[in-house]
Amino acid sequence: PKVTWIQPSGEKVTADVPAGHNLMEAAVANNVPGVIGECGGCLSCATCHVYVDAEWSDRAGPPGEMENDMLEVTAAERRGTSRLSCQLIAGDALDGIVLHVPQA
Numbered sequence: 001p002k003v004t005w006i007q008p009s010g011e012k013v014t015a016d017v018p019a020g021h022n023l024m025e026a027a028v029a030n031n032v033p034g035v036i037g038e039c040g041g042c043l044s045c046a047t048c049h050v051y052v053d054a055e056w057s058d059r060a061g062p063p064g065e066m067e068n069d070m071l072e073v074t075a076a077e078r079r080g081t082s083r084l085s086c087q088l089i090a091g092d093a094l095d096g097i098v099l100h101v102p103q104a
C-alpha cells in the first residue's frame, strides 16, 4: 500500500509500504524527517505523531484509548486528525493514505 508524508514545508515522500507494517516504522525506513518513533511503537513516546489528511481521517478511524491518552502529550498541538502513526497499519483500507508531519 502507498503512503505519502507531507512536511510542513510541502516536501513529500511517497513509499510503498508492506502490508502489516505500522506507519511509524515505515516513516523511519523511508527517512521521513519529523517522525521519530523513540519507543519503538509501544505507545510511550508520542514522537510518531502525525495529522491524518482530512480526506483519510474517517478511514483511519479514531485513536485507541491508550493512544488517546498519549496524544495529550505530543510536542506539536493536538488536532482532530491527530494520530500516533505507530498505531496505523498499512493495508488495503489505507492504500494511498496521506499523513502530514507536524511542525517540529
Ligand code: FES
Pocket (backbone or CB within 6 Å): 024, 036, 037, 038, 039, 040, 041, 042, 043, 044, 045, 046, 047, 048, 070, 084, 085, 086, 087
Ligand atoms: Fe512511540 Fe508511537 S512510536 S508512541
